Amino acid sequence: MTAALDAYWMPFTANRQFKQQPRLLARSSGMHYWTDDGRQILDGVAGLWCVNAGHARPRIVQAIAEQAAELDYAPPFQMAHPKAFELAERVAALAPGDMNKVFFTNSGSESVETALKMALAYHRVRGEGHRTRLIGRERGYHGVNFGGISVGGMVANRKMFGNMLGGVDHLRHTHDPAKNAFSVGQPAHGADLADDLERLCALHDASTIAAVIVEPVAGSTGVLVPPQGYLQRLRELCDKHGILLIFDEVITGFGRTGAPFGAQTFGVTPDLMTVAKGLTNGCVPMGAVIARQHVYDAFMQGPEHLIEFFHGYTYSAHPLACAAGLATLDTYAEEGLLTRASELQGYFAEALHSLRDAPHVIDIRNIGLVGGIELTPRPGAPTQRAFDVFLDAFHKQGVLLRTTGDTIALSPPLIIERTQIDQLVDTIRTALKRVA
Ligand code: PMP
Numbered sequence: 319m320t321a322a323l324d325a326y327w328m329p330f331t332a333n334r335q336f337k338q339q340p341r342l343l344a345r346s347s348g349m350h351y352w353t354d355d356g357r358q359i360l361d362g363v364a365g366l367w368c369v370n371a372g373h374a375r376p377r378i379v380q381a382i383a384e385q386a387a388e389l390d391y392a393p394p395f396q397m398a399h400p401k402a403f404e405l406a407e408r409v410a411a412l413a414p415g416d417m418n419k420v421f422f423t424n425s426g427s428e429s430v431e432t433a434l435k436m437a438l439a440y441h442r443v444r445g446e447g448h449r450t451r452l453i454g455r456e457r458g459y460h461g462v463n464f465g466g467i468s469v470g471g472m473v474a475n476r477k478m479f480g481n482m483l484g485g486v487d488h489l490r491h492t493h494d495p496a497k498n499a500f501s502v503g504q505p506a507h508g509a510d511l512a513d514d515l516e517r518l519c520a521l522h523d524a525s526t527i528a529a530v531i532v533e534p535v536a537g538s539t540g541v542l543v544p545p546q547g548y549l550q551r552l553r554e555l556c557d558k559h560g561i562l563l564i565f566d567e568v569i570t571g572f573g574r575t576g577a578p579f580g581a582q583t584f585g586v587t588p589d590l591m592t593v594a595k596g597l598t599n600g601c602v603p604m605g606a607v608i609a610r611q612h613v614y615d616a617f618m619q620g621p622e623h624l625i626e627f628f629h630g631y632t633y634s635a636h637p638l639a640c641a642a643g644l645a646t647l648d649t650y651a652e653e654g655l656l657t658r659a660s661e662l663q664g665y666f667a668e669a670l671h672s673l674r675d676a677p678h679v680i681d682i683r684n685i686g687l688v689g690g691i692e693l694t695p696r697p698g699a700p701t702q703r704a705f706d707v708f709l710d711a712f713h714k715q716g717v718l719l720r721t722t723g724d725t726i727a728l729s730p731p732l733i734i735e736r737t738q739i740d741q742l743v744d745t746i747r748t749a750l751k752r753v754a
Contacts, residue, residue, distance in 0.1 A: 341712060346373035349731055349738055351718060359712065362742045363720040364731045367537060367569045367688075368600030371649045372731040378601055378645040385641035394422075394634040402635035405643045409597070409606060412578040412647075412656070415587040419614040421607045421627075422635040426568035427461025429592035429605035430531070434465040435629055436590060436607060437529035437562045443626075444616050446560075449528040450485055453518060453561075457491035459538035460531060460566050460592075469531050472539065487522065489514040489532070493542045495692075499681045500674060501543070502667050504584075508545030515555045524559035529590075534580030537569035540725040541683050541690025549586040562589040562613070568605070572596030573650060573732050575686035576660030583660075583686065589613055599646040604639035655732040659686035665736055669743045670728070676747050677754040678703055689728040691746065703753055710749035717745040 323337045342354040349372055351359040364370055371378070385401075392399040406420035421436070423429045434452060441449035454460065454469030461467075467475040468483035471491065476482065490511055498505035515530060534549060536542040556563040570580030571593040577583045581591060590613065594605030617626040633639075650656050659666075663686050670689045671682050681692040693703045704721040711717040719742075720727045728742060 339709075339713075348372045348374075349734060357716055360717045360738060360741055360745075361731060362711075362718055362745075363727065363729050364596075365600050366595070366720070367574070367729045368595035370572050370574070370596040370732045371599045371646060371653070371655055372733040375599065375645075375649055377649055378599055378642055381641040381645035382601060382638055385637050389637045392635075392637055394632070394636075395630055398635065399637055399640070401637060401640035401644060405635075405640045405647075408644065408647050409593075409608060413591065413608045414579065414581045416611040417581075417587065417591060417608045418611055419609040421609065422631075422639075423594070423605040423607065424603045424631055424633050424636070424639070425461070425605050426566075426592065426594035427463045427466055427605075428631060429568065429594055429607050430460040430466040430469075430566060431463050432629060433564050433566075433590045433592050433607045434469065434529065434531070436609065436613065436627065437564065439627060439629075440562065440613055440616050441528050443619065446525075448525055449560075451522055451527045452483070452486045453489060453515065453527060453530040454486060455489040455491055455532050455536075457493065457536055457539040457542065458488075458531070458533060458566075459536065460533075461568070487518050489518070489530070491536070491539075491542065492545055492548060493540070494545075495681050498545070500671065501683065502671060503663075503685055504543055505545045505683075509547035509551050511545070512548050512551035512555065515552060515559075515561075519555070519559050524561070527559065527561050529562040529564050530556055531564040531566055533566045533568075534570045534584055534586075535575065535685055535688060537688065537727070537729070538722055540692065540722050541688055541727050543683050543685045544584060549584045553586045553588075556589075564588055564590045564592065566592045568592055568594045569688070569729070572646075573656040573659055573686075574688055574729060576657060576663055578656045597646065598639055598642040599649070601646070602636070602639040602642040603633075604636065604643060653733070658732045662687060662734070662736070662739070666739055669739050673743060673747060673750070676750045678750060687728075687730060687732060687734070691726045691728075693724050693726070693750075695724050706753040707746060707749040710752055711745050714752075715745045715748065717742060719746070 343351045344354040345352040410418040456471035458471045460470045468486045497507040565588040575583040591608040598604045678693040683690040708721045
């Protein structure tokens with residue numbers, strides 16, 4: 319390990335292993351990265367599910383540079399700047415139904431905390447302060463803060479950090495390989511798993527439950543596409559019991575599933591939606607909570623001089639992020655990127671599912687331009703097989719993939735061409751043979 323690599327304690331990384339075999343990215347453009355030693359890398363995951371318009375788009379770069387020179391920072395409490403309003407309006411216009419209020423944060427994790435607090439406060443301002451319980455889902459990923467890891471369903475968090483927030487319960491996850499393996503698009507079986515909510519309402523009393531949070535497509539825990547009818551059923555049950563429905567669209571937002579948001583792809587409008595990543599094309603950290611009109615209205619009932627929602631961040635609606643967001647939305651609109659995944663998903667699905675007979679593949683899942691290829695586990699080995707595929711793809715084939723457990727995930731920039739989809743799939747096929 320060189321001294322130069324020593325000080326940086328890397329997030330979500332096996333630091334000692336990485337520092338033996340580092341991967342340093344030095345430059346990016348369009349569909350590609352270049353490593354510090356000049357190798358070109360095809361980006362199969364949009365950085366980290368975020369660079370939806372491709373890398374280093376000149377319009378976005380220019381907008382950030384100009385904004386930094388014009389107005390570098392503006393305090394967001396009791397003050398604002400014009401681009402914050404403009405971006406909120408543009409985001410609201412993309413969201414379904416009356417989801418037309420936008421609260422800015424700096425990350426997906428912060429969006430989740432904001433949405434959970436908004437849900438709790440919503441019930442309080444309406445005189446239903448007894449609704450304090452939050453419902454998440456097994457295998458949910460909602461970022462790294464305490465609310466998010468509590469409603470999330472990752473075992474690793476419980477192993478590493480012990481106690482989570484109290485008053486949280488979970489629905490079962492929807493992954494059922496026995497019934498749904500190799501489903502193309504939404505699996506046919508599992509809508510009834512939403513009835514877990516009915517069971518939790520009976521157990522805890524529905525009047526104690528504030529909100530349910532789910533990812534429309536669980537991304538970071540293995541690309542789990544919702545069974546047909548599942549999200550509709552959750553919506554019905556939330557309506558029946560006065561519970562807010564939160565969609566965590568940090569991955570599914572901004573075109574990933576073929577519409578601006580997963581809510582539109584799946585035809586279900588939540589009460590709150592958390593976004594980040596693609597909002598600024600990954601260029602500047604930014605997230606947001608998008609709320610329905612009735613949520614905002616509930617907060618606006620009290621005296622005018624009072625702060626309606628006692629929450630916010632120093633960098634909420636940061637001018638650089640707003641400038642990046644506006645240029646990003648312009649780019650998406652001009653190039654039709656928010657619906658491009660719906661045009662490419664047939665080709666993408668076919669290419670991905672051609673790996674069905676490759677060594678070790680036990681399931682393939684896809685929707686829009688997101689896919690997961692699950693491999694047989696290798697208990698007791700130092701690394702999972704999927705991680706070995708990732709290493710082979712990066713070091714030997716010049717392709718960036720992502721792995722989560724035994725699943726290889728793909729979520730390329732939405733500007734991807736068909737030949738590049740082929741390259742991703744061929745790379746995985748080659749790597750699978752080699753790691754066999
Ligand atoms: N929610 C979901 C659904 C996510 O996928 C992620 C990140 N992958 C987060 C929240 C957390 O976002 P961030 O890393 O920006 O805090």
